[in-house]
Amino acid sequence: MTVSASPLGHKTVQLGSNSNNQAGEVPEIVRNNSMIDGAILKSFEESVRSKGLLGDYESGNFYPLWFHYEQERNIQIWRNGYSLSDLSDATVWVDPLALLNKVMQRKQAGVNPLTAPGYFDSGPSDTDDGESNRYFSALGVLLEKALPHLHALSVVAAQCAQSTSVVESLQLILAVGNE
Numbered sequence: 001m002t003v004s005a006s007p008l009g010h011k012t013v014q015l016g017s018n019s020n021n022q023a024g025e026v027p028e029i030v031r032n033n034s035m036i037d038g039a040i041l042k043s044f045e046e047s048v049r050s051k052g053l054l055g056d057y058e059s060g061n062f063y064p065l066w067f068h069y070e071q072e073r074n075i076q077i078w079r080n081g082y083s084l085s086d087l088s089d090a091t092v093w094v095d096p097l098a099l100l101n102k103v104m105q106r107k108q109a110g111v112n113p114l115t116a117p118g119y120f121d122s123g124p125s126d127t128d129d130g131e132s133n134r135y136f137s138a139l140g141v142l143l144e145k146a147l148p149h150l151h152a153l154s155v156v157a158a159q160c161a162q163s164t165s166v167v168e169s170l171q172l173i174l175a176v177g178n179e
């Protein structure tokens with residue numbers, strides 16, 4: 001875990017990082033336009049899904065990307081000594097394309113990060129696997145196109161929160177990499 005001052009003026013904590021960042025090094029959230037506020041991910045995915053841009057997906061083994069984000073966020077928050085109650089004054093930054101890549105790799109390998117029974121145990125059928133691959137591939141294309149805008153919205157929201165808050169907010173950076 002890396003803690004530093006943020007370019008947004010908040011306390012920043014990098015969660016789950018295997019990078020070479022040193023304590024006190026400032027993460028480049030503002031300039032790294034691959035990072036977004038994770039809270040935006042669910043509304044973006046649900047919006048494009050409701051417009052039919054991702055197709056229908058009815059398999060019981062399917063979990064949308066925002067679910068995987070929340071799962072990864074919760075795991076990393078817990079591993080770094082935080083709780084969900086700490087999220088009320090926090091922004092969790094994530095690279096959605098890196099997360100999408102990780103989800104697809106896990107699905108192909110049948111890896112369950114929580115070792116919970118039933119997560120991937122039943123094994124999706126070939127049809128289901130193809131449907132989820134098409135869904136996530138389409139989502140990846142849409143995210144690539146929308147990412148600069150989602151990043152800009154995230155930065156503006158963080159700056160507005162900073163300027164209107166009297167309490168120092170926490171900026172959490174969810175490092176998504178291979179396990």
